[in-house]
Amino acid sequence: PNLATTFLDLPLNNPLMNASGVWCSVGSQLEALQESEAGAMVTKSCTLQPRDGNPEPRYRVLNGDKPWGSINSMGLPNEGFAYYLRYTERHDYESKPLFISISGLTLDDNLAMIDSLKDAVTPAILEINLSCPNVPGKAQLGYDFDAMDTLLAEVTSGYGQRALGVKLPPYFDIAHFDEAAAILNRYPSVAFVTCINSIGNALAIDIDSESVIIKPKDGFGGLGGDYVLPTALANVNAFYRRCPEKAIIGCGGVKSGQEAFMHILAGATLVQMGTALYEEGPSIFGRVKAELSEIMEKKGYSSLSQFHGKLKTL
Numbered sequence: 001p002n003l004a005t006t007f008l009d010l011p012l013n014n015p016l017m018n019a020s021g022v023w024c025s026v027g028s029q030l031e032a033l034q035e036s037e038a039g040a041m042v043t044k045s046c047t048l049q050p051r052d053g054n055p056e057p058r059y060r061v062l063n064g065d066k067p068w069g070s071i072n073s074m075g076l077p078n079e080g081f082a083y084y085l086r087y088t089e090r091h092d093y094e095s096k097p098l099f100i101s102i103s104g105l106t107l108d109d110n111l112a113m114i115d116s117l118k119d120a121v122t123p124a125i126l127e128i129n130l131s132c133p134n135v136p137g138k139a140q141l142g143y144d145f146d147a148m149d150t151l152l153a154e155v156t157s158g159y160g161q162r163a164l165g166v167k168l169p170p171y172f173d174i175a176h177f178d179e180a181a182a183i184l185n186r187y188p189s190v191a192f193v194t195c196i197n198s199i200g201n202a203l204a205i206d207i208d209s210e211s212v213i214i215k216p217k218d219g220f221g222g223l224g225g226d227y228v229l230p231t232a233l234a235n236v237n238a239f240y241r242r243c244p245e246k247a248i249i250g251c252g253g254v255k256s257g258q259e260a261f262m263h264i265l266a267g268a269t270l271v272q273m274g275t276a277l278y279e280e281g282p283s284i285f286g287r288v289k290a291e292l293s294e295i296m297e298k299k300g301y302s303s304l305s306q307f308h309g310k311l312k313t314l
């Protein structure tokens with residue numbers, strides 16, 4: 001089977017990449033992703049200035065009985081926009097496409113970063129994060145439809161109608177899928193949608209210590225891993241059905257070829273891994289590639305296009 005695909009007319013060896021925020025904050029991690037078998041990669045969402053983020057412990061893997069996953073309240077720690085812009089200048093674009101994720105604390109910060117990016121004329125693809133759940137005092141843009149609309153109007157014109165994408169939070173109501181998609185469809189230069197970010201503000205409890213397990217926000221944090229797979233698949237398919245002109249990047253609950261196959265069947269062109277990558281490291285890309293290839297072999301598929309978006313209903 002051939003795992004090759006294209007995204008915004010760029011060729012990829014395979015559809016797998018990291019989720020923004022995981023294994024992509026500093027140079028050594030970015031170089032490891034560059035060397036890995038990932039088909040593409042994305043940088044940690046950045047703010048205009050560097051940030052330390054929230055106090056630790058701020059990430060924990062939840063590996064009690066099934067299901068398995070993670071909770072995080074990192075608080076947007078990052079090296080600052082200039083650091084990641086410099087990385088876009090030294091990335092090897094022959095080996096794999098690079099996405100740069102921005103998550104400005106204000107609209108002006110987002111516009112300032114976008115202006116620099118536009119002037120840099122870099123091949124890096126912009127993914128705007130509308131869904132960070134862990135910055136105290138900052139509501140998620142993805143859950144404020146008016147603010148999201150205003151941001152997209154400013155950002156798409158600021159970026160000169162160049163192709164860009166958005167990272168969305170999970171939605172849980174059909175009316176919200178409808179409303180969010182209607183806004184996105186008004187911006188043709190929003191060429192892709194990445195669904196989903198972590199399920200925000202979950203609470204993990206340790207019964208021995210009778211305590212929460214992460215320090216920030218009284219233990220409230222974004223959920224990842226097995227817990228979020230059905231919600232991730234629903235959001236991928238909901239936006240795939242509603243945004244026929246846009247590509248969907250699937251993120252959430254992928255830890256093997258099985259879930260990667262499900263995301264592609266649901267409509268994802270590329271598939272991101274967060275929690276599983278955090279726990280296993282960049283060797284995961286070779287493993288999941290092989291597993292996806294084996295599933296395709298068994299089903300008689302020789303290319304991704306033969307099952308991409310072909311989820312059946314009853």
Ligand SMILES: C=Cc1c(C(=O)O)[nH]c(=O)[nH]c1=O
Nearest residue numbers: 045074075076132134198222
């Ligand atoms: C960019 C901040 C995010 C963070 C964070 O830095 O806390 N965690 C997430 O699960 N998703 C985010 O989008």
